Amino acid sequence: MPPKGLFRNLGRAFSRDTATDSTPTQEELGRVPGAELSSRLDPWWWLVAAVAIIIILLVVFQSDPYLNILLFVRDGLAITVLLTIASFVFIILVGLIGGLGRISSNPFIHLVATLYVEIARGIPLLVQLIWWYFAAPVVIQTIGRLLHISALANYQSNAIFLAIVGLVVCYGAYMSEIFRAGIQSIHKGQTEAARSLGMSYMQSMRHVILPQALRVVLPPVGNEFIMLLKDSSLVSVVAVADLTRRGREFMATHFDPIEVWTLVALLYLIMTLFAARLIAWLEKRRTFER
Amino acid sequence: MAETIIHLEDVHKYFGPVHALRGVSLDVQMGEVVVIMGPSGSGKSTLLRCINHLEVYNSGKIIVDGILLKSAQNINIVRREIGMVFQSFNLFPHLTAMDNLALAQCVVRKRDRKEAKETALNLLAKVGISEKAEYYPGQLSGGQQQRVAIARALAMNPKIMLFDEPTSALDPEMIKEVLDVMLALAKEGMTMIVVSHEMGFARAAASRCIFMDEGQIVEEGTPDKFFSSPSQERTKVFLSKVLQI
Numbered sequence: 001m002p003p004k005g006l007f008r009n010l011g012r013a014f015s016r017d018t019a020t021d022s023t024p025t026q027e028e029l030g031r032v033p034g035a036e037l038s039s040r041l042d043p044w045w046w047l048v049a050a051v052a053i054i055i056i057l058l059v060v061f062q063s064d065p066y067l068n069i070l071l072f073v074r075d076g077l078a079i080t081v082l083l084t085i086a087s088f089v090f091i092i093l094v095g096l097i098g099g100l101g102r103i104s105s106n107p108f109i110h111l112v113a114t115l116y117v118e119i120a121r122g123i124p125l126l127v128q129l130i131w132w133y134f135a136a137p138v139v140i141q142t143i144g145r146l147l148h149i150s151a152l153a154n155y156q157s158n159a160i161f162l163a164i165v166g167l168v169v170c171y172g173a174y175m176s177e178i179f180r181a182g183i184q185s186i187h188k189g190q191t192e193a194a195r196s197l198g199m200s201y202m203q204s205m206r207h208v209i210l211p212q213a214l215r216v217v218l219p220p221v222g223n224e225f226i227m228l229l230k231d232s233s234l235v236s237v238v239a240v241a242d243l244t245r246r247g248r249e250f251m252a253t254h255f256d257p258i259e260v261w262t263l264v265a266l267l268y269l270i271m272t273l274f275a276a277r278l279i280a281w282l283e284k285r286r287t288f289e290r
Numbered sequence: 291m292a293e294t295i296i297h298l299e300d301v302h303k304y305f306g307p308v309h310a311l312r313g314v315s316l317d318v319q320m321g322e323v324v325v326i327m328g329p330s331g332s333g334k335s336t337l338l339r340c341i342n343h344l345e346v347y348n349s350g351k352i353i354v355d356g357i358l359l360k361s362a363q364n365i366n367i368v369r370r371e372i373g374m375v376f377q378s379f380n381l382f383p384h385l386t387a388m389d390n391l392a393l394a395q396c397v398v399r400k401r402d403r404k405e406a407k408e409t410a411l412n413l414l415a416k417v418g419i420s421e422k423a424e425y426y427p428g429q430l431s432g433g434q435q436q437r438v439a440i441a442r443a444l445a446m447n448p449k450i451m452l453f454d455e456p457t458s459a460l461d462p463e464m465i466k467e468v469l470d471v472m473l474a475l476a477k478e479g480m481t482m483i484v485v486s487h488e489m490g491f492a493r494a495a496a497s498r499c500i501f502m503d504e505g506q507i508v509e510e511g512t513p514d515k516f517f518s519s520p521s522q523e524r525t526k527v528f529l530s531k532v533l534q535i
Binding site: 187189190192193194195196197198199200203207208211212215 | 342344366367369370372373374376378380381382383384393394397398399439442443446
C-alpha cells in the first residue's frame with residue numbers, strides 16, 4: 001500500500017498552480033520541502049542524546065560517587081538555571097534600552113548609553129562580580145550614612161541579588177550592541193514607510209522595526225544566552241551556591257576531583273546543548289519570506 | 291476657485307554642501323494631479339519627501355492642509371493626511387498584505403481590528419489583489435507589492451497621495467497594472483503628486499506637469515502644452531531624450 005498522503009503532499013509542494021492560486025494554510029506552509037518533521041532530527045540531537053545517556057549511565061551504574069554528587073549539587077543546578085534565566089530577562093530589557101539609546105538622536109541619551117557600553121564591556125566580568133559583591137554594599141552603606149537614610153546605611157548584601165546585578169550590567173552592554181546592530185540592519189525605508197503612515201517613533205519601533213530586528217538578532221542573542229549560562233559559574237566566587245560552587249564543596253569533603261568535575265562539566269554541557277536546540281527551533285519558527 | 295492644499299514658498303534644502311532645493315515655490319489645489327519630471331539629482335524626490343517631512347527643509351515655508359510643517363507635534367497629524375508610495379515599495383516583510391494595511395489603521399487611526407480588516411479587504415479588492423490578502427510581501431510580484439503599498443497608503447484615508455517613482459523598480463509588464471490603479475485614483479479626484487517619467491500616465495491623468503532641474507522648477511504647464519511646446523531649452527532637451535526611448 002503506497003503512502004498516498006505523502007505523495008499528495010509532495011505533489012502539492014512542487015506544483016506551482018495549486019501553490020500560487022489558493023491561499024496557503026498554515027498546514028500547507030508546514031509542508032514546504034526541507035521543513036518536515038524528520039529534518040528537525042538533525043545530528044545535533046544525537047549529541048544531546050549521547051551526553052544524556054552518559055550522565056544516566058554514570059549515575060545509575062556508578063551511583064557511588066556519581067549519584068551522590070548529583071544529589072549534592074542538584075540545588076546548585078537549580079540556582080544556576082534560575083540565575084541564568086532571571087538575569088537573561090533583565091539583560092534583554094537593558095539591551096533593548098541600551099540599544100535604543102545608542103541610536104538615539106538625543107546627544108545626552110546617546111552619550112550615557114555609549115559610556116555604559118564602553119565601561120561595562122571593558123572590565124572583566126569576574127572583576128565586576130567581585131566589585132558588586134564586596135565593594136557595592138560598602139558604597140551603599142556609606143551613602144546611607146552620609147544622607148542619614150537608615151535603610152541604606154544598614155544595607156545587608158544579598159549574594160544572589162548582587163550576582164544578578166553584576167551579570168545584567170555586564171551582559172546588558174553586549175546585548176545593547178547586538179540590539180543596536182539588529183535595529184540598524186533594518187532598511188531605512190521601513191522606518192520611512194511607518195513614519196509616513198503617521199506612526200510615532202516608538203510605534204514604528206514597536207510594530208515595524210523591532211519585530212524584524214528580533215529575527216536578525218536571534219542567533220547572537222542565543223549565543224549570549226549560552227555564554228551567560230557558562231559564565232554564571234563565575235558567581236561561585238562571590239558566595240552564590242551555584243553548580244560550580246556546590247561541586248567545589250563536594251570535592252572539598254570527598255577528594256574525588258575527576259568524578260566531580262567530569263559530572264559538573266557534563267551537566268553544563270547538556271544544559272548548553274539543550275539551549276542551543278531551543279534557539280535553533282526559535283530561529284526556524286521566526287523566519288518569514290523576504 | 292479650488293482650495294489650495296499644499297503651499298510651498300521659497301523652500302531650500304541642503305545635504306551638507308549640496309544645495310538640493312534652491313527656492314522652490316509651488317501651490318497644489320485640491321483634486322489636482324501634478325506630475326514632476328526631471329533628470330536624476332534634480333531634487334524631485336527631495337521635494338516630495340519635504341512635503342511629508344521625511345526630509346527636513348532648511349528654509350522657506352511648507353503649509354499642508356493649513357498646517358505649517360515645522361514643529362514636531364504637527365508632523366504626525368500632517369502625515370496621516372498624506373499617503374506616500376515609495377520606489378522600493380517598503381512593505382513590512384513580517385506582515386501579510388492584509389496586516390500591512392491594517393497596522394497603521396489600528397495604531398494611528400485607533401480603529402478596531404475588525405473595521406481595519408474590512409477597510410483593508412475593500413482596498414485590496416480595489417487594487418485587484420484581494421485573493422493575496424494572506425500572502426507575505428516576499429511571495430508577491432513587484433507590481434502586486436506596489437499595489438499593496440498604494441492600498442496601504444489609501445487605508446489611512448489620506449487627502450493627498452505622494453508617489454516617488456512608483457514604477458521605476460518594476461518590470462515593464464508590471465508597470466501597467468500599477469499605473470492603472472493610479473489612473474483610477476486620479477479619476478476619483480484624489481490630490482496626487484507623482485514623481486515619474488511615465489509620459490503616458492502624465493498625458494492621461496496630469497492636470498499639470500512640472501520639470502525640475504538643479505533644485506529648481508524650470509517649467510510647468512498643462513500636459514498638452516508641456517509636451518508639445520515647452521518654452522525652456524532645458525525642458526526640450528530633456529523631453530527629446532526621454533521621448534526617444
